[in-house]
Amino acid sequence: MSDKIIKDVVVLGGGTAGWMTAALLAKVLGKSINITLVESDKIGTVGVGEATIPPILNFNQALGLDEREFLQATKGTIKLGIQFEDWWRKGESYMHAFGSIGKNFPFCDFHHFWNRSRKQGNDASLWEYSLNYQAARHNKFAPLAQIPGTSLPGISYAYHFDAGLYARFLRRYAESKGVKRIEGTVSEVKVDPHSGFVDGLVLENGQLVESGLYVDCSGMAALLIEKTLGTGYEDWSHWLPCDRAIAVPSAALTPLVPYTRSIAHEAGWQWRIPLQHRTGNGMVYSSRHWSDEEAQGALLENLDAEPLDEPRLIRFRTGRRRKQWNRNVVSIGLSSGFLEPLESTSIHLVQSAATRLIKCFPHAGIRPQEVAEFNRQSRVEMERIRDFIILHYKANQRRDSDFWRDCERMDIPASLEEKIELFRHTGKVFRDYDDLFTEVAWQQVLIGQGVIPEDHHTIADSLTGEQLADLMSSLKTLVDGTVRKMPEHEKFLPPEV
Template sequence: MNDTIKKVVVVGGGTAGWLSAALLKKVLGQTVELELVESESIGTVGVGEATIPPIRMLNNVLGLNEADVIRETKATIKLAIKFENWRVKGEGYFHTFGSPGRSYAFCHFHHFLNRARQQLGESSSIWDYDLNYLSAIEGRFAKMDVTDPILDMPFAYHFDASLYAKFLRKVAEQAGAVRTEGTIVDVTQHPGSGYIQGVRLANGREVTGDLFIDCSGFRGLLIQQQLNTGYIDWSHWLPCDRAIAIPSERHEHTLPYTRSIAHTAGWQWRIPLQHRNGNGHVYCSNYMSDDEALAVLKNNLDTAPLADPNFIKFKTGRRRKQWNKNVIAIGLSSGFLEPLESTSIHLIQSAIVRLLHLFPHQGINDSIMSEYNAQSALEFEQIRDFIILHYHVNERDDSQFWRDVRNMDVPERLRHKIDLFRQNGRLFNEHNDLFLDASWLQVMQGQGITPQDYHPMAKSIPQDKLIDMLKTIRKIKQDPVAQLPTHDEFLAKVCGN
């Protein structure tokens, strides 16, 4: 199909739909017409409330004022995720957005620390050299204007996803996006090419377009129900297939990090917002009934519930093609990876950015589609492997679930990465891997993988100078923390109360 793309139709609202509409109109402006079709009667999953740092760049591109975003979405700051009970019960570690220590060419900081721990009896951990961690455990935060990258403190947000979608709707409509209310009852296709021509609403109106963005959630109205694209099932690696979400009253002190608490057959999230807490239990129905899972969640709420539980069924995996004919699946319609590392909204963001890079202004062709699908597949697989790591490298022996995920075969790429780190502490990023070396380092060490060796460059420093270097870096990281306001003080100042 070589027709110029003049009109884009977004099917479905929520975060996926309105983020797609806002960013497409912001970047493409009046070169394309954009219409979003949604129905107030169709709810959204709406439990994705934690994000990762690239969302700040997205908000900047959209021209959003950060203070407005924090106020309008009831947002709090996220410096890290705390993983509790994942290696063994009763133990925890942090995956922060920061980088431990100081960067060195050819040799990561952790090699120097590993040498000091192995040879000199050093007892500090990598987190003692991480400003994000030190601030998180003290409950402190402020944006710091620094020139030395050693003091960078990357952050993201926890927010109410439904409020974020409403905020984005205003942005999209101000940029020229048109919203149409209606329930889709039929889809028309070109008899020759099979391309989608339009969607027919219950009131009889047909909305036509040249390119369709499917943001219809798990049902995949266009990408699956109409085009029968197919799905690659990853539940043999990530067997959790259920979630229960319950909001609860806000906690007295607002933590600047997400909590991920492993239970018998899955894990629980705790996400602090300004007006409430987000809570959920992700679990595997082969090992735990819905009633048992609900009891676990209710027994582990630290504040009173505010609503009835919301039960969600899912299957981990992805569409065989994220782009099929003239339909691009974005959000839950494109696939699902459990929200262990808060990647759901990021996958929406990256899918739209990828589309903008490859936008078929002069018409859709196979090379554009195949490149989009190849990049999408790689991104899903890289995030999948990082999530598998948390499950697979565990030492729990208190339930069959944890024994089974420990003993399962894992993707070869992940197996190689684990073996390489275990042997000599080396980490290598693949092309466009969302999770950088510092992330892999923290999860591997947190899950109990200790490198047997370290880089020879770490031997180049005399022992006394190595200890002095570690003390100096630790002090540089620790000194700013006491000067920071508490997280709640920061929020009160931003929100004017």
């Protein structure tokens, strides 16, 4: 490995991944290193990542961004969860709502009390006790600090935003922090014949851009990590069969709902994401079960407003780069792998990789131990998210198409099989180390997909039947009362400029 002290970093590629990475590097390491971003206006970005998960708040806060300025610049809206429609069975829906549900108990999650209550005749769904879900259903939102007289732990939220506008917003921020932007297309990548390290980027105009560390944010082109270094790819398409998406924006509708919709179809699923100025739409599907024409037809037939552009086809292969960090190249964003946007993890994976790079940043040279740890954490994170997404496909009772029957019959990773069976028999689910998704997230998707626990934790028997009924009733009253005090979601958003 290199013993050269890293004083310069080159980020190849702009878009959301490039500018998020450059902005965070500049904020945290800007006094120690020089950061250059190379991008070409001629090369487009995928740019469909418009939904996020709650850790995006930590990222924006780490940069010191003003929330209202950010929402205004990106045409953003609030996201309280993802509503899954027709996934378990046609006509059924549930929400993966952010935040907690019910009341937190030591050593025993609330859903055990709910499950015991259900066996005693309580027909309320688990989501009756979710503040996030009830707020989303009523198009309400406010930070809990602004709601008087509630003892609930708080509301958890993320954003929907225009990814292209977010990249522009972060570009202005990063350049103000000293990031140098070079406009140009790479015509040649120079590689040191002895070390195999990338030695420089030659642009079409002949300019040579050199650095000790390169961050590959070139998207699916993976110019450095794959085309230059031949890192290799671990294919997960046998577990995640969708391999294409068609995206199209449509006119905005009111009211602006504070949640993402994921609507299952015959051979895939459709996203619907509300922004201030438009609605983001797309169909994710399996090309073995649907032609491009069939998928596009199903998408256009299920828009809720007039399309604003021509549909755009995106081909992908789910999986991960075998090494996210190889030699002196770190891949971030789509260059590192692809997981379909079912749980809005694409932008988060950029955030976590950029954060991980800072934590493992090479000081006195690139060390194999540091690279190995970075790659281990990256692999574990991707595998945990992969399992969570597979769960949605595997645990279905749809028998109306070959696609869904194939999903139900497919073999799944042993790690996921064990988690499902433990929950099915005992109601217990445990968050693995480095698992992005909380126990409450797993509980909602498992129960929403029809995996109802046969048993509950013994702590749930510590209440008498009357005490349990009082608990469930008082919690529901508290949630409903809090939601009534909340303003409409749109009142939280800044006025358009």
